[in-house]
Amino acid sequence: MGHVLSYVFAPGLLGSGPVRAAALVGAVVAITSGVVGVFTVTRGQSFAGHSLADVSTAGGSGAFLAGLSQFWGFLAFGVGAAAFMELTGVQRRRGRDVATGVVLGAALGAAALFLYLGAETTSRSGASFTVLFGSIFVISPATVPALVACGLLALLTVVALSRMLLLSTLSADIAAARGVPVRAVGAAYLMALAVAVSLSAVVIGAVLSTALLIGPAATALRVAKSPGRAMVTAALTGLAATWAGIVLAYDSYYWPPRGHGWPVSFFVVALVVTFYLLSYVPRGRAGSGPGRRRDGAREGPAAPGGHRFPAAGAPAGRDTG
Amino acid sequence: MFTGLMMNTWITATVVAVIAGVVGFFAVLRGSTFAAHAVPNGAFAGAAGANLLGVNVIAGLAAFAVAGALAIGALGRRARHDVATALALVMMLGLGALFVGVSSAYAAETYSLLFGEVFGVASTEVLPIAGLGAACITAVAILFRPLMLSSAMPEVAEARGVRSGVMEICFLLVLAMTATMTVPVVGALLMFSLMIGPPAAARSFTARPGFAMALSVCFALVTVWTGIAVAQATSWPLGFFVGVMGAAFYLAGRGWAAWRRTRAVRHAAGVPSAA
């Protein structure tokens, strides 16, 4: 047994300083991203979440160019882009996607420039990789408290707003009629999203932070029915993927090619996607197809996990009558 | 500026811009902005893998682009489209991270795969790229009418026997082909700027599809040509100019549409309301 354990937990894992820092920051990021992600997916803002990550790349590479800590670069650009998106908010979903895409394109262009200039002016040529794919093992201890604080702030904001967010997502009109400041709540949530995304960009890279945002949340929404359970499930799934990813990345130092190690971001993403695909394995009573039923003829509450998504494009709940 | 090697660049870039303008028109029409971003990024992973294995880069690109497109299509039937796209995207990118991280590919390779390296197009690559471009155009030409119908009015299309699931897969595969040919040139992260900004702008200026598509191609060409010229002069990355110009075109389109709207409202308010 000890032999197996030492195989999984390679020597020095738990004693290693960088690993412990990575585990702490990773945990905060995973939990925050998971919880925020539940609302992101529900509100149909996956593309916006992904774009914020890529946009913050521009921030990270700009910071790299300026010789500053990358985290603050990520954060500044992420929050700025979120504010911009909120201010220029387009009503129609498609218009919003196109606007988001254009901002994304411009920001990536800027990132291209910063990275190029950075590579020219300094001799650090590996910046592309760390900005895009993360640097969880090389987080400087000085930034750890700031990272954790930001993560907790974003998490608490979303939890505090959760009821108002749910109500406004269910129906903006009902919420407004009840006195909920729908616009302000949406904006605050977008800021929390930007912070969460910036954090995970530092941990597993801008390009992959979407995985921690969307993956665990999508998994949780398939298996949990109530908001509280969904948030907890998302947090735990993300946490499991991150910690296991850290362990595996550490172990991979001993895998071929020797001495190199596989990137932690790969493991985290692989695990997140695996968990999601596992959620498709039927559990209990399978659903009976698209959720259209004749009024009054329902057989009873759906089993947990038996939820079926209707065909793409068909809104659920339209009466057949 | 127009010497031998540069000619390759001009030709390739022109082909890229034309394809991006045409395919992008449909991407914007179908609201597939995210997919247009995701498929090229998936292609990036394939290129990195091909580098690792020493295989032809274009083959790697194509394999992963198609795999990504099919993954989006398959997942998209079960889950919401944006979630499916996001997960397919990160799956591809995760593999890309692995390939790049494990290989001894140095940073410049990563950079050029992501942000483009149009000035390094070898003469041997021009022909395959042009060939793929021709294939893309042919595919779009064949699919044009059912694709238009299914994109604009899905229910009517279904009634006429055009299955939206089939059209979705077809469109994603066209996107994959497009990605394969453009990623080496403009880079994974920026190819989609060409596919979104110019067509979105074109739609603001005109509602007629044929004209919009032509306009979108024009804007894309202007973007790419200007970009190459300036990139050559300053040796700054082409991707930067493409991204910024794409945004500029889009904003110009929005501004024009807004101006036309205020003029229309003012005009309507001035007319007595009784018929």
Next chain:
Amino acid sequence: MDQHGHGHLGDELLRLSEVSVRLAGREILHGVSFTIRPGEFTGLIGPNGAGKTTLLRVILGLQPAASGTVDAGGPLRTSRAGRAGRGGRGPLIGYVPQKLMIDPDMPLRVRDVVALGLDGHKLGFRFPSRARRDLVSQALRDVGAHRYADARIGDLSGGEQQRVLIAHALISRPHLLLLDEPLASLDMPSAQGIVTLLARLAREQRVAVLVSAHDMNPLVPVMDRIVYVAAGRAAVGSCEEVVRTDVLSRLYGHHVDVLRVHGRILVVAGTGTGTGAGSPGEPGVPGVTGAVAVHAGTVPDEAGHLATDEAGHLGEDASPEPLGPARRGGVA
């Protein structure tokens, strides 16, 4: 006048005075005046595009009235919620909007949706308590939705979701319940069920109800009063007073017939000369002339409502025709 400058409403919950309403820059309703008293069941009836939804939104405070006043004085409330967005101490209003497109992903069970009716507008986190759970269960029983209390909201049919939203609106014990076209996409038996439910709840809980509909027939047995909107104006009164040939003809601006067939009411464009006002160009009447107005009680709207564009504006496409040689309207 109280400190807010509103007239004292006595025991009225809501009073509209000469309210006019705009949609996308065009005035679609004007001169609307009516009051609602506690426990009354009011039907806001009119063809599609007449401005019913917009009027409801104005009442809720979601958009401002173009002119006129909406007074929500009435019983003082200690709760801030649902005060019609007016910042005053108005009556508590429960709102059931039209046709919610609920995402299948929405992580809300039926009981979660109803619980949000209690405190969905508050910050923070509340641990589940027995008292709340019982309140929710009771609300669900009241509307007959208890069977599927633990189902995901996105899994339900339209009629079932309707009931849940009514429970959501009622759980905070409002004085006034506003429903926007609750019967529109339901089949006959389901629509009947909802009307019966609403009437019972209005009686038992002393809740005033304002329901908008394009088909008045299911509501006729339970309505205390009807507000009939068409052609930019409203006629208010009891069913007998309002749904009559002469009144509606004046409202529409051209001749309509009110027929009672097998206990159902049909409003149909008729032959004969126009009565009263309504020539083209009359101030305040949007260009409804010669358009076929078929307001059939039991027939789907596609069979000819007033020519409206997408935003529900009247008359942009209706070509002006002089009254006189009558257009033969189709009987639905």
